[in-house]
Amino acid sequence: xxxxxxxxxxxxxxxxxxxxxxxxxxxxxxxxxxxxxxxxxxxxxxxxxxxxxxxxxxxxxxxxxxxxxxxxxxxxxxxxxxxxxxxxxxxxxxxxxxxxxxxxxxxxxxxxxxxxxxxxxxxxxxxxxxxxxxxxxxxxxxxxxxxxxxxxxxxxxxxxxxxxxxxxxxxxxxxxxxxxxxxxxxxxxxxxxxxxxxxxxxxxxxxxxxxxxxxxxxxxxxxxxxxxxxxxxxxxxxxxxxxxxxxxxxxxxxxxxxxxxxxxxxxxxxxxxxxxxxxxxxxxxxxxxxxxxxxxxxxxxxxxxxxxxxxxxxxxxxxxxxxxxxxxxxxxxxxxxxxxxxxxxxxxxxxxxxxxxxxxxxxxxxxxxxxxxxxxxxxxxxxxxxxxxxxxxxxxxxxxxxxxxxxxxxxxxxxxxxxxxxxxxxxxxxxxxxxxxxxx
Amino acid sequence: xxxxxxxxxxxxxxxxxxxxxxxxxxxxxxxxxxxxxxxxxxxxxxxxxxxxxxxxxxxxxxxxxxxxxxxxxxxxxxxxxxxxxxxxxxxxxxxxxxxxxxxxxxxxxxxxxxxxxxxxxxxxxxxxxxxxxxxxxxxxxxxxxxxxxxxxxxxxxxxxxxxxxxxxxxxxxxxxxxxxxxxxxxxxxxxxxxxxxxxxxxxxxxxxxxxxxxxxxxxxxxxxxxxxxxxxxxxxxxxxxxxxxxxxxxxxxxxxxxxxxxxxxxxxxxxxxxxxxxxxxxxxxxxxxxxxxxxxxxxxxxxxxxxxxxxxxxxxxxxxxxxxxxxxxxxxxxxxxxxxxxxxxxxxxxxxxxxxxxxxxxxxxxxxxxxxxxxxxxxxxxxxxxxxxxxxxxxxxxxxxxxxxxxxxxxxxxxxxxxxxxxxxxxxxxxxxxxxxxxxxxxxxx
Numbered sequence: 001x002x003x004x005x006x007x008x009x010x011x012x013x014x015x016x017x018x019x020x021x022x023x024x025x026x027x028x029x030x031x032x033x034x035x036x037x038x039x040x041x042x043x044x045x046x047x048x049x050x051x052x053x054x055x056x057x058x059x060x061x062x063x064x065x066x067x068x069x070x071x072x073x074x075x076x077x078x079x080x081x082x083x084x085x086x087x088x089x090x091x092x093x094x095x096x097x098x099x100x101x102x103x104x105x106x107x108x109x110x111x112x113x114x115x116x117x118x119x120x121x122x123x124x125x126x127x128x129x130x131x132x133x134x135x136x137x138x139x140x141x142x143x144x145x146x147x148x149x150x151x152x153x154x155x156x157x158x159x160x161x162x163x164x165x166x167x168x169x170x171x172x173x174x175x176x177x178x179x180x181x182x183x184x185x186x187x188x189x190x191x192x193x194x195x196x197x198x199x200x201x202x203x204x205x206x207x208x209x210x211x212x213x214x215x216x217x218x219x220x221x222x223x224x225x226x227x228x229x230x231x232x233x234x235x236x237x238x239x240x241x242x243x244x245x246x247x248x249x250x251x252x253x254x255x256x257x258x259x260x261x262x263x264x265x266x267x268x269x270x271x272x273x274x275x276x277x278x279x280x281x282x283x284x285x286x287x288x289x290x291x292x293x294x295x296x297x298x299x300x301x302x303x304x305x306x307x308x309x310x311x312x313x314x315x316x317x318x319x320x321x322x323x324x325x326x327x328x329x330x331x332x333x334x335x336x337x338x339x340x341x342x343x344x345x346x347x348x349x350x351x352x353x354x355x356x357x358x359x360x361x362x363x364x365x366x367x368x369x370x371x372x373x374x375x376x377x378x379x380x381x382x383x384x385x386x387x388x389x390x391x392x393x394x395x396x397x398x399x400x401x402x403x404x405x406x407x408x409x410x411x412x413x414x415x416x417x418x419x420x421x422x423x424x425x426x427x428x429x430x431x432x433x434x435x436x437x438x439x440x
Numbered sequence: 441x442x443x444x445x446x447x448x449x450x451x452x453x454x455x456x457x458x459x460x461x462x463x464x465x466x467x468x469x470x471x472x473x474x475x476x477x478x479x480x481x482x483x484x485x486x487x488x489x490x491x492x493x494x495x496x497x498x499x500x501x502x503x504x505x506x507x508x509x510x511x512x513x514x515x516x517x518x519x520x521x522x523x524x525x526x527x528x529x530x531x532x533x534x535x536x537x538x539x540x541x542x543x544x545x546x547x548x549x550x551x552x553x554x555x556x557x558x559x560x561x562x563x564x565x566x567x568x569x570x571x572x573x574x575x576x577x578x579x580x581x582x583x584x585x586x587x588x589x590x591x592x593x594x595x596x597x598x599x600x601x602x603x604x605x606x607x608x609x610x611x612x613x614x615x616x617x618x619x620x621x622x623x624x625x626x627x628x629x630x631x632x633x634x635x636x637x638x639x640x641x642x643x644x645x646x647x648x649x650x651x652x653x654x655x656x657x658x659x660x661x662x663x664x665x666x667x668x669x670x671x672x673x674x675x676x677x678x679x680x681x682x683x684x685x686x687x688x689x690x691x692x693x694x695x696x697x698x699x700x701x702x703x704x705x706x707x708x709x710x711x712x713x714x715x716x717x718x719x720x721x722x723x724x725x726x727x728x729x730x731x732x733x734x735x736x737x738x739x740x741x742x743x744x745x746x747x748x749x750x751x752x753x754x755x756x757x758x759x760x761x762x763x764x765x766x767x768x769x770x771x772x773x774x775x776x777x778x779x780x781x782x783x784x785x786x787x788x789x790x791x792x793x794x795x796x797x798x799x800x801x802x803x804x805x806x807x808x809x810x811x812x813x814x815x816x817x818x819x820x821x822x823x824x825x826x827x828x829x830x831x832x833x834x835x836x837x838x839x840x841x842x843x844x845x846x847x848x849x850x851x852x853x854x855x856x857x858x859x860x861x862x863x864x865x866x867x868x869x870x871x872x873x874x875x876x877x878x879x880x881x882x883x884x885x886x
Contacts, residue, residue, distance in 0.1 A: 001569045001576055002589075005674045006596040019661040022668075031729070032688065044661045059729055062755050064689065064710040072692035114449045122449065142843060144454040146817045150788050153802045155727035157714060164809030166706075166716070168643030169621075171636035175723060176806045178706040178716050179642055180621040186686035187646070190653050195842040195849075197660035198494040202468040202847050204667055210846035213457060218823055221838040223649040225482075226514050226524035227809045228824065232836040233519050237810030243609070243641050246514040247525055251609045253618070253641065255631065261639050263613030268480060268508050271605055293508070297516035331592075331604045335639045337619045338694035338701055341684055350597040352681045364695050370681040371658030372594070374575075375673035376665050422756070 005374050010351035013377035018045020023200075025106045026051065026097070027081075028088065028121075030058045032156065032182045033138050033216055034110030035077050036189035037196070041106065042080030043369040043378045049100065049394055050078065054085030054416025057387040061423035068361055068427035070384060075361060079380045084395075085388025085416040088119045093414035099399050101126045101133065106196055110138045113148050123211040132209040134199045138192055142215040159184035159216035164238075168224060171242040188219040244306065249296045250275070252306055253335065254313035262318050264309065266330035267293055274328030279312045358383045359435035360426060385435065386426045388417035392438040456845040459822035467495025468847035472663070474498045474558040475549075476533065477540075480508045481562035481606060482645055483590050483679055485529050486652030488560055491659065492532035493839075493849040499552065499865055500533045503540070504886060506858035520832045522855055525645070528837035530855030536866065537859035537886045545885045546571050548870065553578045555869055558586045558659055562606070565595045575674040585672045586662045588655055594678035606679055611647030615684040616691070618642075620701040620709065639703065651682040704761065707768065712758035713737055715768065716806060717775040724775065724783055727802030731755050737801035740790045741774045780805040829854045862886055 023046040027038040035050070035058065042048040052058055060074040067075060086093045098121060101107060107126065109116050116122040116137070123135040140154020141147035157178055160166040165184070170177035195212045203209055221228075226247060227238040243263070245251035250272075251265040266275035272293075276285040284290055289301045296305060313321060318334040325332035336344075342365060347353040354368040361383050369378035395401040395409070409415040418424040433440040474496050478484025485500075485507075492498040513523030522530075538545045550573060553559055559578070561568055568574040568589075575587040592606040593599040604610075612618045622640035625631075631638065658675045666672060690701045690709075701709050706716035713728035728734040731752060738749040747770075757763060775783060783803050791800035807815070813824055813836070822840040829835055832854055839851045866872040872880070880886045 001574060002565050002595045005575050006676065009596065017665075019665040036686075040657060044657075063729065064693075064759055065756065067692060067696055072689035072696070076687075076689055076692060117449050124449070124452070141817065142821060143457075144450045145821050149450065151791065151798075152788065153727070153733075153791075153800060154804070155714065155725070155729070155802045157716070157725040157727055158802050158804030161716070161723075161725040161804045161806040162812065162815075164807050164812040165642070165644065166806060167808050169640065170643075171623075171640070174623065174636050175706070175718070176716065177622065177640060178708075178725070179617070180701070180704070180709065181617045181686065182688060183642065183646065183686075186688070187650055187653070190650065190657065190686075191841060194490055194494075194653060194656050194660065195844060197657060197664065198468040199844065199847065201472075201660065201663060201667075202466070204664075205471065206466075208846055210844055211453065211456065212845075213453065213843045214841070215821075218818070218821065218838075218841040220644075221812070221818070221823060222841045223646050224644045224809065224838065225528045225649075227644075228813060228836045228838055229519060229524045229527055230514055230517065231810060231813055232826075232834075233524070234517070237808050238514075240643055242636060243638070245607075245609050247512045247523075247645075248607055248609070251607055253609070253613065253639065255638075261613075261619075263609050263618075263641075265605070265607035265610055267512065267607070268605065293511045294513075294516040294518070297511075297513070299515055302515075325604055326602060329603050329605070331607055331610045333610050333613045335613045335619045336616050336684075338616050338687075338690045338699070341616045341687070342691050342694050346593060346597045346599045347681065350594055350678070350681070352678070352685075364692060366692065367681070367685045367687070370654055370677055370685040371661075372676040373658060373662060373673055374675070375671055376662070378661075 009372060009377070013351065013379060016375065016377050018379060019373060019376035020045040023047065023106065024104045025049070025108065026100055026104045028109040028111065028116065030110065031060055032077060032185035033188055034108060036186060037108050037136070037138065037192045038081065039078055040190065040193045043380055048081040050081045050083050051086045051097065052083065052387050053087055054387050055419035056424060057085065065423040068429065069422045070361065070427065071423060074384045076366060078384050080382060082390040082394055083385040083388065084391050087413055087416055088121065090412060090414045092409060092412050094120045096399070096409065096414060097121045098126070098129060102129045103398060104130070105134065107133060107135045108138070112139055112151055113143045127209065132203055132207055134196055134203060134209050136192055136196055136212040136214065138188065138214040140216050142218070143213045154216055156182035156185040156216065159220055162217040163220045164227065165220050165224065168227060168238060168240050170240045172240055184216045184220045187223065188214060188216050191219045249293065249302045250305055250309055254310050256313055256318040256321060257315055258317045260318040261335040262313060262321050262332055263335060264313070264321070264330070264332045271330040275330045278324045278328040284308070354380055356380065356383065360385065360430060386418040387424050388415065389435070390437060391415050391417065396438055457843040457848060459840040459843065459848060462848035462850040465846060465848050470495035472496040472558065473556045474560065475552055475556045476500045477559065477561040478507065479562050481590060482509055482525065482529070482608065482648040483651035484560050484562040485509060486649050487590070487655045488533060489529045489531050490653060490656045493851065494847070498533040500530070500535045501538050502535065502858055504537045504859065504884065522832065527832065527835060527855045532852050533856065534861035534865050535856040535858060536862050539885055540571060542885050544883065546573055549573055550578065550581055552869055553585060554581045556585065557663070558588065560588045560590070562590045565591060565600050579672060583672055584666060584670060586659055586666065586675065588659055588675040590651060590655055590677050590679060592679055594681070595676040608645040608647045609641055611651070611679045611683050612641040614680045615647065616687055617683065620690065620703055622703040623705050624703055647679060647683040651677060651679040654682045707764050710759045712755065712764055712767070713801065717772050719775050719778055719780050719783060721779045723806045724780055725802065725804040725806060729755065732796055732799045733801050734758070736790060736794060736796045736799050739795055740786050740801065743774065827851050827854050831856060859886060
């Protein structure tokens, strides 16, 4: 039974193998859309080598550097990686990258089109030395098309704007609203790994690698499901509806008696009946305007039933509403904030909020990869490092370089370490040793 | 020289991965069979759709009356009898019916599971066990099976036995992301004055879609492990965890000093330049997280000297909210002088001729989905190419978001009615012919 399968999962997961053991990933990525993809593979057990241009590295290092002089964004987005500072403008660094690429399975970048190729480490150049390489490039507009060819830069916010996602995520009559999350980056990175792992499956069947390109905007459009056929079928533009879900009724966010925002949903027949009974109005479930879901969804009916529910919710506290939802089998939840997530007992018990004990950045809680796997649990283990922190380890362990070779690479500027600046250097309390692998 | 190499690269890659030639290439997952038992869950349907796009044979199993999710459609609108959400994510899947309340149907399910690689289900924890088709039971029949469960709270933990169903707006509410997205309530105003200045969820079913996509990654990883070892396994995902898992820094920030992110409209809680700005004819997104990009933005507007851009040395001071609230009105006064098109053109021109070229700020028009669907850039890249479906006719659904040189994804059909493939699938997997199917129908098994 399910309890047997998952017994002591949290306690035992650190003693079990990871599913992508044995795969090696190289990344030349910055900010969110890029680095999050390899981070996913790293949590699934792949060995990830993150190449940054020294001495500044990933731009995320500049963003709210408050956690021991480091950005919590960089910490969250980059678990389980080895960090090298490799100045790919330099031919010697390009050669180091090619040596690594010859021994890698997957390469990820998020630069504008053609830049990797101009550094002699593009897909066509790497496949000459490693024909089975899987190479993914992620950026605003993909590799071709008008916007890519105009060489436009992009950010997550641009994708929220271009795709219509922000437009659809606001209240009617109000300006489009930017989502606080970097959703197009985050979601896009996840979609990228669906392609990478499918390509890996194909490679294991045939030996063939391939090139994959991904655009920030195109990914998020996929999640806007009904919007596109709606516009085609009705000839009208799709409009935003605030917190109301126009495809599910009732589903909206309401304000409770104790002024807490509570989301509620009860569309399926037994759920809607349960809600009406909980409201003390069981007759509503039989009302011809509300009985069938498709009828209830019609704008005039949905508006009416949502008003009835809103008035009722104002008479109950959020705790009462959540208890009624359990009792009557509909869904209700107060809107969680950061504290609710961090303190949630269920997340802790499952190990979703997992304890990190990092040699450099200390102890804290972070999200575990959200797919739990009974035989091969994903694991978040360590976190961000200063620029070039693992240079010696990677150069010696993977490439077999001697101290002399490494010294030369530093002298010509191919290898580099951090600039003495917030976000780049080690934290102020670093003892000069903790976390170093090759030599302390 | 760099220019020449780049254009050669662009031509080469387009020739290799243009969706127009996708049908001539092999499919990555066409050796995999997946059973999808999703029930009232778009997360499950979305997960199996993604895998079907890569070529997996997905057998979608519904109760004879069809999955309730088919009725979840905007304003109750149907196209050829189908809800518009389901219409877009039935793609490439075969649809059969099985009444799992009946013991005979559960025996048939076991027979299918014995032949499958992956099973996706979204029932409340314990339901599959009670039916005798839980993971522990099916692994006896097929130890290689990957058994993927998607539920609101997961298979274990204090709330796993919750009776609450799983809907997208609830996932969003439990994520912290709805809490700190939305307009700020102006001082002295109330919810009655500004009913939209509240925690605001995303319009699309992102909670469901992200959950389904995470599970697709989990399934593909489990397939990799199985190729190495022969071992199947059970996968457990709580949708509530899947959407909040990407919350970039809010939860760490809270642990640092108790900080709770609050709403800040279309600014960012801590980043600059990173906001929506009003224009003469709408609005644009502005991005310049690197110092040089923020300087380029000031320069592009002719404000280099006025704003003292040459003196700026770090982005860190600009991120704090007080500074953003000071700079916001200054830049909005400038952006209001131009149209969206003018600002976009200015940024492209700046990348060629500006003082800091090729560095230029990000300027993107805020589009309605109607504008997005007409944008020739996306049309050219095949996102909105109509799919001519054998049952539903011409349908526009967003597609080809992955462009791949060897195994490109493709949409072969968009959807199928309930039980449309009973004949084909039962014949293929169980050898059941028309008379057996007729009997099963009479016994209300299918």
